[in-house]
Amino acid sequence: xxxxxxxxxxxxxxxxxxxxxxxxxxxPTIQLLEFTDGETQGNVQxxxxxxxxxxxxxxxxxxxxxxxxxxxxxxxxxxxxxHKLLSRLV
Numbered sequence: 462x463x464x465x466x467x468x469x470x471x472x473x474x475x476x477x478x479x480x481x482x483x484x485x486x487x488x489p490t491i492q493l494l495e496f497t498d499g500e501t502q503g504n505v506q507x508x509x510x511x512x513x514x515x516x517x518x519x520x521x522x523x524x525x526x527x528x529x530x531x532x533x534x535x536x537x538x539x540x541x542x543x544h545k546l547l548s549r550l551v
Contacts, residue, residue, distance in 0.1 A: 465492075467508075472499025478543040480536035481512070484529050487519065488512040491533070493543045507546060 465476040474497040481490035492508045509523040525533070537544050 467492075467494055469499075472496040472501040472504075474498065474502075477505075478540035480533060480540045480543060482529055482532035482536055484511075484526060487514065488516075489523055489525050489529055489533055491537065491543060491547070493540065493546070505542075505546075507543070 465479070467473060467476060474495050476492045477495045478493040479490060480492075481488050489511050490509075492510065494506045494508055496502050496504045496506070511519050511521075511523050513519055537547060
């Protein structure tokens with residue numbers, strides 16, 4: 462399966478790691494974005510997002526239910542680069 466791509470107004474690239482869990486109403490997701498084109502080419506950024514239950518990307522803020530934290534933590538641990546960057550937040 463080809464990698465997921467993204468296109469933002471300051472650059473585009475690929476999703477190199479993705480941690481997600483199934484919530485009651487959505488799929489909370491944290492992505493490690495690697496820019497391959499545009500003014501931010503070569504940079505990495507973290508995107509906090511979510512998908513609808515049918516898999517459509519949602520352009521609204523990620524809101525986590527506290528019951529989703531444990532499963533999302535497990536998913537993040539399977540993404541070594543993302544885990545390392547997020548550990549710098551706490």
